[in-house]
Amino acid sequence: MNILGINGGFRQGYQDVSAVLVRGGEVIAAVEEERLSRVKHSAGRLPYLSVLEVLRIGGLSINDIDAVAFHGSTWGSEIDQKVRDYFLHHFGYAPPLQKYHHHNCHATSAYYASGYNSALILTIDGSGDGVSLQVTTGQNGNINELARMNRPNSLGIFYSLFTQYCGFVKDCDEYKLMGLASYGNRHAFDFGWLVDFKDGQLWLNKRYVNCVPPKAPALHRDEMNFSKAFLQRMGSPRRLPTSTISEYYKDVAASGIKPFRRGSAEHAAPLCRPHGSKETLLGRWCGTQLCTQPAYN
């Protein structure tokens, strides 16, 4: 069976456009659209060049594809026709479409590549299908979601907010904030007024965050994640991307890591604990930051 997995979407927030070809359960080729289009993230579109490339590597044509796998299981049926039309328009044939929940896609990509038979999987995202964090188990090749946290209570949104405030681009430059954090004083600021952890739950103070309603597309990377009240509370403007990085913004970056790590530990740990001592996998970029940042205490 030949499966074509695709990532992307018709809105600007859908990024890291890519295609992967799986044949008989084995990954044959995986290509990011940006490597061929030369446009970073290639946001706001479905894959085209990367689809052609994985088909070329696999020695297949689009007519050999048995199914297209796509995230966005909560997007509604209208997206099915759009994707179908897209494939007919570009490739002349539209294989059957299967949609999956965004976090299940992250969880399975971590689980199947791990080699573990039994695993506890933690995926943390800004938002995917309206969910910001999910705990999943992998067992004998099957996955089961156990718990979910919904946006806007999102560690990813929290982190993106500081990415923007420090003069970088959200959904793009979070790794720069990670690097900047190592130059600052992590005890300089206490952001308890922005994020709180109660009874194993994370709460973002909506007064300081520009939230979008449920089901609405996430904010564009050039829209402010933070409110005017946030700027007033900080007392200093957002750093302009072309300006020098002062000690102040280094300290903000470092101090923002503390609640991020604490939130991950305090929110996710109680969700994970009842499910035993399976190997634990981390999926998606927030998980990367947990692995690479120094301990907050």
Ligand SMILES: [Fe+2]
């Ligand atoms: Fe994601």
